[in-house]
Amino acid sequence: MSDLLLAMSVFHFLRPLWLLLVPVIVGLWWLTRRRRSGRNTLSQGIAPHLQAAMEVGRNQAHRIRPIDGVALTLLLLAAAAAGPTWSRQPNPLVAQSAPVAVVLKVTKSMDAIDIAPSRLERGKQKIRDFLDLRAGGRSGLVAYAGSAHVVVPMTEDASIILPYLEGLSPDVMPKEGADFAQALSRAQALIEDEGGGALLLVADGLDPADVSAVETAPMPVAVLSMLPEGTRDRGLDALGNRVIAVQPDGSDIRRLDRTLNASYRQSLLENSDDPWLDRGPLLAWPAALLLLLWFRRGWTMHWGAAVFALMLVAPGQARADGLADWFWTPDQQGQRAYDRKDYTRASELFGDPLWRGWAMYRAGRYAEAVQVLDRVDTAQAAMIQGLSNIRNRAYRDGVRSFETALTRDPDYPGAAENLEIAKQIVAYVEAAQEAQDTQDQTELRADDVTYDNEENKGQELQVDLPQEDAAVGLQSAEQWMNSVDTETGDFLKSRFLLEATQAAAEGEQ
Template sequence: MTLPLFIEAFHFLRPLWLLAIPVILLLWWLIRRGEGGRHPDTEGIAPHLRSALTVGHQSRRRFRPVDSVGLFLILSALGASGPTWSREPDPFAAQSAPAVIVLAVTESMETTDIAPSRLERGKQKIRDLLELRAGASTALVAYAGTAHVVLPMTEDIAIVRPYLEGLSPEVMPVPGNRAAEALTLAQTLLAGQTAPGAVLFVTDSIDPADVAAMNASDLPMAVLSMRPQGSNDRGLDALDARVVEVTPDGADIRQLDSLLNAAYLRAQLADAEQPWEDRAHLLAWPAMLLLLFWFRRGWAIRWSVVAALAVLSPGTARADGVADWFLTPDQQGQRAFERREYARAADLFVDPLWRGYALYRSGQYDEAITVLDRVDTAQAAFIQGMAHIKSRTYRDGVRSFETVLERDPDYPGAAENLQTAKRIVAYVEGVQAAEDTGEEMGIGADEEVYDNESGMGEETQRPGGAGDGTGLLTADQWMNTVDTSTADFLKLRFQLEASQRTTGDGG
């Protein structure tokens, strides 16, 4: 979170507790003032002798036990007032803003002044960003003289990589530099998202003719400049968007990730339905450090120690670690979840809904499905549906999304995901039908065995025929047996899309 956004969001959930602070300060002042006692008349004594003969005179200036007590009570009052600056994260919403990455696939991006080339370095930066934003919805758009959606919104970064590698100026049907057209496609993709998103351009130049249209957009926008540091571009320099220069390390990617999430954080703060996250536990750490002073000789304040231990050691408290003194297992799991340590969060959570979602985010789909069977809510069924889709058990995914709609007909995204899952099942059935037809025609197709329902689904089995042996192939491996490369596929698709647009414009 940026400092201006932090200052804007910071407030106290229980501000009446702040009224205790003036009372604490008054009591501290009265006690501190009286600790010195009354000193005898020292008139007529030389200053250096008076200082040596006066007992306790210098001690009034030192840090005293009452000072530590005062600080402890002030920290306690601040904690009781409930400081906060963020909303509790919604476990059923992406924790990063949806984003559309727009890559310029122009001839100028083939320049090698940034090794190995501007385009290849841009692809590398996009892969790094996808790794950093793992689990966030991301779409990919490519443009030159025309703009094309390479991939719609997806959370699976493994799907993006082969398509990203297939992009080159040779696959683009029309040479040029139409960034504004690419921005229009990005706006369309983000319009279907429930959370506010942002656009990232990875390019070495912007045509000045596109600047006005891009500056008029309301979408949060950032640009990764693929030009050597210190060089200028008239279009990039005229953009209102934040332009980040490419760096040899990951500093540029971290900065871009922060920029892309700024809009999401602001929208999250404005969501009145989501409760504020109480940050009182953060003040427990400095308060605990103050307790260490009370073990020094002359600093013992017995009633304070007893009170502190009474607070920190309730009868049912666990003693597995210092964190257990202040945080419940679910709170510790929430902290790990916010740091994207999803596997550790799953080990910490007790709540089955949160634990199931953490397992899902860590890629443990089967375990997530099992844990979420304990929860009879639409949210749990929705996560189960997503886990089934990720593990490619598509029919079970269809059933889960149907369950979501039974429990809550208006649950966001359930109807759309149900239709998507049904289309996937229909596609797999269509592929099997085509394979069966090929076998009947004597093309040489081997026996195909799909998932455990009616022979269609995730896996294929090739017990004989051409190949390197028998065994099970995953759906990805089976698709990879198609001879057409990703670049050839994109080239044909982009040419078809460009031709359809030209025909439409001419009509």
């Protein structure tokens, strides 16, 4: 479903009673036009052709008149007051782009070179383009052949996925075959942990027996076909419009992104927890343009001029912060800055404390975000406070914030899980502090270690070590990452083999 069809399917009015003004406005307009056009100024004793030459404006009866502009303006204002809407207000804690689990088929058939440089390498290129297009969106990677494996769990950082994507080849897969059902199960588990999302399958074929699994999957599924033009596959053909053929340009990736996001947004619209977004203010723009007609010479109505004058002299709050304040509210300006990912600027513009706190959190101003969100008494605000405290290493405050979120809404998504993780962090920190009294401190290799130890277990300790000691016998972070990048295939081969062995052992028990 396209974005347009999706919007049309959920379009409605928040305050439909205002639409009762529509027949009243149309009726007044019709009566005024009828009275104007029905005037007969012909007089007896004057020839019709002479009377027509003497009259002014007789031939303008069917042209646009001031009453037409007034009626149209009033209709727009009535529609705006009715509150048209076709989307919900964005939830700052929910990504507006779909979390996507990318499933890549890694079999010997994908090594075919009928698509240059090969089906597998072109598929990797398309996945990289897809991740670049979805910058900031949460993505995960699953690879499958005779067995399926989660290569990288869901993450917002595409750079984490890329080195592992490069290391995938049929040689690293421990078992030959094409077990898509197992891959679907792995991907579904990733998406369920995200609370919803979509699946992208990159493959050169699908077993017809797996078609029903795709069609009944609980998440939207799109397929990027890695087959050359003219090559057919029974399984892919059976999926119909779910399949998009690989293209030399980026049109296939853009289409996939639109398809998956539209399906995801449809599921977000079904979430009754988020309020609908009032789109009525959008109709103020065409109404304002119609008001410009009143500056046209001869375009006047006595009562219309009075209404327009009242609009101009209506008292309001004076602002002189810039031209943008004439057209957008502070929250609208903040939203524009937020959409540009200028979170610092957004935090300065937002008037709504919830959005301002969320923008501060995204900008890394965690302590300020906690203070601002103290003004909001909702589970959502407490959740953001908890995340801010954890990022700010105030772990016990994070525990309290997550507990507050659960108090306000026991079913708030993710609050219970985050509370458990925060408690584990606090327990670990306190255990580490207790161990400081008995363990040899020379084994620590941090430059500056500071713990959130509110219970004062053990001694408060800050360790400063010279840089040269920390480097003895250890690779630098850059060296370690480089070694991982160059040996990713070997690492994946060992990991996949271990996972497949463990799965087989569990199946025999």
